[in-house]
Amino acid sequence: MRLAQWVGGAVLAACMSTAAFAAPPPGHAGNPVFPGWYADPEAAIFDHQYWIYPTTSLKYAQQTGFDAFSSPDLVHWTKHSSVLAMKDIPWAKKALWAPALVEKGGKYYFFFAANDIQNDNEVGGIGVAVADKPDGPFRDLLGKPLIDKFHNGAQPIDQFVFHDDDGTYYMIYGGWKHANIVKLRPDFTGVEPMADGTTFKEITPAPEYVEGPLMFKRNGKYYFMWSEGGWTGPDYCVAYAIGDSPTGPFKRIGKILEQDPKIATGAGHHSVFHVAEDDSWYIVYHRHPLGDTDGNHRVTSIDEMHFDKDGHILPVKMTNEGVTAKPLR
Template identity: 80%
Template sequence: MRQCRMLIHAAFAAGLLLTGVAHASNPVFPGWYADPEAAIFQHQYWIYPTTSLRYSEQTSFDAFSSDDLVHWTKHAGVLRMADVPWAKKAMWAPAMTEKDGKYYFFFAANDIQNDKQLGGIGVAVADHPEGPYKDLLGHPLVDAFHNGAQPIDPFVFHDGDGSWYLIYGGWKHANVVKLKPDFSGVEPTADGKTWHEITPSPEYVEGPLMFKRNGKYYFMWSEGGWTGPDYSVAYAIGDSPLGPFKRIGKILQQDPTIGTGAGHHSVFHVARDDSWFIVYHRHPLGDTDGNHREVCIDRMEFDADGKILPVKMTREGVPPHAL
């Protein structure tokens, strides 16, 4: 058994598909990973997580692809700090999108504490989902504090009218800003304002996400401390990506029989059958190392009124689900 596990980890390290070995279980792939970004590119599921190590060791990103949410292929080093000349301290919290045949990789870097330090949110670009990604601008896309929000934890939202938005923010503040069509910067919205604060409640901490369902905008985020057991996910619903948003409640939190610190999530939406899956990280039971985080997938469902039902964390994960 020990030899089998070693072979599995070796196969992942080599970037091989574990067909016939992987199975529906949480975590979905081995290794310490966090802040998973979920995307569907080229009729495949993709997960882009933070490499959950000490800041000084967070110098590259891996990606994982799957045809069925069960069997995963590792793509190592899709973006490296060496390809982002202004990134020096750490990189984390990916956000992904595709536009006009190009793939864009947004990320946080350097953990700046004030406007005098270099860093913030960057963007890289590639011709393929697996990279390699190269820095797009030569400098951060967002490099300063606005409305009290630390420039970290980006999420990119494409609205039905063609507008692109960047939702981001730590230090208990969330902003939304309209992106220029080429992602080279930001621009004012129709009201002439650029930096819109959409902090939904005092409980907001970081990890924002947005999607649209049945004409309503769902704003989700993480609460609590990322190293502790109380990390969790809450949400609000609004009529515009600019808000206002009022907190409805938590939908994902620790389960003392499964895992703790469940948060910083993303979602897959399978349009053909309107299935939703939440992708998140959590700490193994009994493990107190804050960087020991694993990526998991469970179902996310809605009630008749469009409210998100509490997510049941599982060890089994989800069964195979084709796109």
């Protein structure tokens, strides 16, 4: 497995504009945090390391695998190439994207979307792979998709796995303006009914919902976040709601991340890092460089995320300098 390390966006990618990868100020990560066209970043903390698992943002025919990136401090990033490849997923034939990662029992589980199915007659949907280490290599767990049908109008894509305080693992997913929540079996080999007997429960929070759901819990409240707008365009953005349970009900509160004409456009499909030691939060997201109209030209960035005294998420200030070092050891 090839490894490469750099400080934030200080290394220029030969195929990209220097404007997209300008050197950050001393002590800052810089945005984007690593070179390359990467989108839909999944953020995780494993073994005192920050990890980002993004989609390789290329044309569908070229989205045949995933790279991962690790850091001890949010500033210095190491690339781990091809941690999961299409050749190791027997049913995947077209386009891999939108990773979601969890660790359980010393194993690492990698959920992903594949094949961009348009109806129930096509093969594809949401799959899961497993590895012994966070940098893989990951191998398909089931030999088939975990979810391969449309339920409640939701295309089976853009999954996020949420581990609740009672030990339950939920998966929130869905494109085409519908979001579902399901309860995962303890071994992640399928889904099972929830307490009310529902297996695929729709929790679409608002008409503006499009895709990219995420959930976390803070001070006893469940935060449901998602992306709105078109992923190739400048208006892509992130909004959120708050509820009292993982199944809601949820009512949209408002946007917290959107384009800035001085920084970047199309900011969305995000994840978060939470450092419990001091309750600090970081939003990890993709965005389009200014002036670039190619929908696949997306880069991964990190900025701070803050809450007000009532627990509402404050609007995120996008930056070019990025965050400062936050070691986990």
